[in-house]
Amino acid sequence: MSILTDRLREQLRERFAERLRDPVQLTLFTRPGSGRLILPSGLGCPTCEDAKQMAEDLAAAAPERIRLDVVDVSGGGAGGVEVPTLTVGVPDQEPRIRWQGLPAGFEFATVVDAIERVSTGAHDLSPASLQGLAAAREPVEIMVFATPG
Secondary structure, eight states, X not given: OOSSOHHHHHHHHHHHHHHOOSOEEEEEEEOTTOTTOOOGGGOOOTTHHHHHHHHHHHHHHSTTTEEEEEEEOTTSTTSSOOSSEEEEEOTTSOOOEEEESOOOTHHXXXXXXXXXXXXXXXXXXXXXXXXXXXXXXXXXOOOOOOOOO
C-alpha cells in the first residue's frame, strides 16, 4: 500500500526526471513489527510503516537515481538512532541531512527539495553566507526544528 496518491507519485516521477542529475542515497532507520502501538520505554514506532511506505514511494519515483536502504534498529546495531529517521546523502558518503520522525505534511516538500539539492549539488546560499561559512574554523552543525503549530 502506498502512502502517496497516484497523482502525487506521478508528479514526483515527472519532477525527478527533469531535476535529478546524480545518484542520491536514502536511508530509513525503522523498527518494524510494532504497528501503531506506543509501547513503554519508546519500544514502539507508530509511524515507522508510514515512513517506510513514503521512502519507498520516493525511491520508486526515480529508481535509476534514488537508492533506498531500510535499516532495522530492533537489534540495537544502529547506534541509538531514533525511529523513524530518514537520511538523504550522496552514495558512499556520510549523510548530512536527516529527519527524525515522519516527514509528512509540510515537511514532505523539504524532503523532495533535499533530494533534488543533493542530486544537483545546488545550495542557493548567498555570497555573504558562503564567506561566513568559509571563515568558520571548526565544524558547524545546523539543526532546524519544525512543528505543525
